Amino acid sequence: MVPKKSYSELSITFNQLLYMQIKILAFGIAKEIVGGSTAVIALPEAPTVENLRGVLAGQYPALEQLASLAIAVNGTYATDDQCLQPNDEVVLIPPVSGG
Amino acid sequence: MLVVTLIMTIMIDIQLTDQPLQPQQCTDFVLKAGAGAINVFIGTVRDHTQGRRVVRLEYEAYEPMAIAEMRKMAEATMQRFPVQCIAIHHRVGTLHIGDVAVVIAVSTPHRAEAFEACRYAIDTLKQTVPIWKKEIFEDGEVWVAAHP
Numbered sequence: 001m002v003p004k005k006s007y008s009e010l011s012i013t014f015n016q017l018l019y020m021q022i023k024i025l026a027f028g029i030a031k032e033i034v035g036g037s038t039a040v041i042a043l044p045e046a047p048t049v050e051n052l053r054g055v056l057a058g059q060y061p062a063l064e065q066l067a068s069l070a071i072a073v074n075g076t077y078a079t080d081d082q083c084l085q086p087n088d089e090v091v092l093i094p095p096v097s098g099g
Numbered sequence: 100m101l102v103v104t105l106i107m108t109i110m111i112d113i114q115l116t117d118q119p120l121q122p123q124q125c126t127d128f129v130l131k132a133g134a135g136a137i138n139v140f141i142g143t144v145r146d147h148t149q150g151r152r153v154v155r156l157e158y159e160a161y162e163p164m165a166i167a168e169m170r171k172m173a174e175a176t177m178q179r180f181p182v183q184c185i186a187i188h189h190r191v192g193t194l195h196i197g198d199v200a201v202v203i204a205v206s207t208p209h210r211a212e213a214f215e216a217c218r219y220a221i222d223t224l225k226q227t228v229p230i231w232k233k234e235i236f237e238d239g240e241v242w243v244a245a246h247p
Contacts, residue, residue, distance in 0.1 A: 027161050028231030029242040067247045072229070075164045091161055091229075097243035098158070098165075098189060098230030099142050099201050099221060 020045055022052070022090055030069070030092040033062045043084070049073070050080040052090070067095045110184045111173045115166055117192040125186035125204035134183045134206035138213035140221045142201040144194050154235045158191045158200065161229040165189070172223040180216035181207050187220065189230060200232075 019042050026034045041059070043051055049071050057064055070093040071078045077093070084090060112128045122141055129137055144156050173185045186204045194200055203220045207213040232243050 025161070027159060027229065028233075029245040032242075066245055072161070072164055075167055091164070093161070093229050094231070094242070095244040096225070096227070096229055097232045097245075098160075098228045099225045 019043065020047060020084075020086055022047075022084055022086060022088065024052075024090045024092060026092040028094045028097075029066065030063065030094040033060050034092070047084045048080065049078045049082045049084065052084060053080065056092075063092075069094055107174060107177075110177065110182075111170060112184075112186040112188075113166055113169045113173065114186075114188040115160055115162060115169070116188070116190060118190075120188050120190050120199040120202050122199065122202045122204075125188055125202045128186040129184035129204045129206035131183045131206055133208065135208055136210040136213035137204060137206045138210075138217040139202065139204045140217050141199055142221070144196050144198045144200060146196045148234055148236075151236045151238075153196065154237055155196075156194045156198075156200070157233045157235065158189075158194060159231055160189070160191050162191075165229050168228045169224065172220060172227060175223065176205070176216050176220045179219060180205075180212045182212075182216050183207060185216075185220065187224070189224075189228070191230070 021040050021042050024039050024041055026037055026039065031037050041052065041055055043055055052071065063069055072091040072093050073082060073088050122139060126137055126139055146153055169187050173187055176182055176185055183206045188202045190200050203217055205213055205216045205220065207216060234241050234243055
């Protein structure tokens with residue numbers, strides 16, 4: 001006999017279908033804005049970098065005030081149409097100031 | 100392709116370190132018999148910014164990508180100019196007034212392209228390499244270039 005699933009279990013399964021959680025790393029002023037060097041962001045399924053930008057802008061409006069914000073995926077600058085996978089290393093790159 | 104990679108490895112020296120930089124190491128690395136010119140850029144910590152007294156700088160890097168981007172810009176410099184060797188060393192951590200933050204040395208056959216290549220390299224580093232510095236003043240602190 002198949003055990004009956006409770007409503008909450010079903011609800012978690014349903015949410016997992018629609019959302020993906022990704023861990024982001026943040027450096028420089030972005031680290032101060034998101035309140036730490038890592039953050040977990042919930043994104044709609046099959047997200048792109050552009051989707052991530054939209055969610056970040058809602059959660060952390062101060063990111064919008066920066067002169068620029070690049071997103072790196074797996075160690076390379078990403079374009080806005082790039083798709084994100086759950087295990088990607090996603091990094092917020094505020095204006096660089098080396099040298 | 101493997102040969103190209105090996106040659107690039109011999110001609111490029113990239114270092115990202117929290118230890119004091121040694122400019123002489125960079126000039127020693129790029130000194131080659133076929134090169135008649137070496138140009139070295141040394142970036143140091145200045146004691147003021149726009150009239151405010153700087154106490155210290157704090158540098159941080161997204162290290163694996165910073166090293167990869169330093170290598171990319173070194174390769175781009177070699178493609179653009181007749182560079183024989185290039186060394187790029189960058190410091191991270193807490194730096195005080197007069198400390199060396201970055202050293203770039205290039206060697207070329209003649210002097211004109213040595214100046215141009217070195218300038219191109221430092222200008223590109225400042226635009227593409229994920230390294231950040233925070234200026235600590237007597238009365239506050241600011242992430243350099245963060246805001247328009």
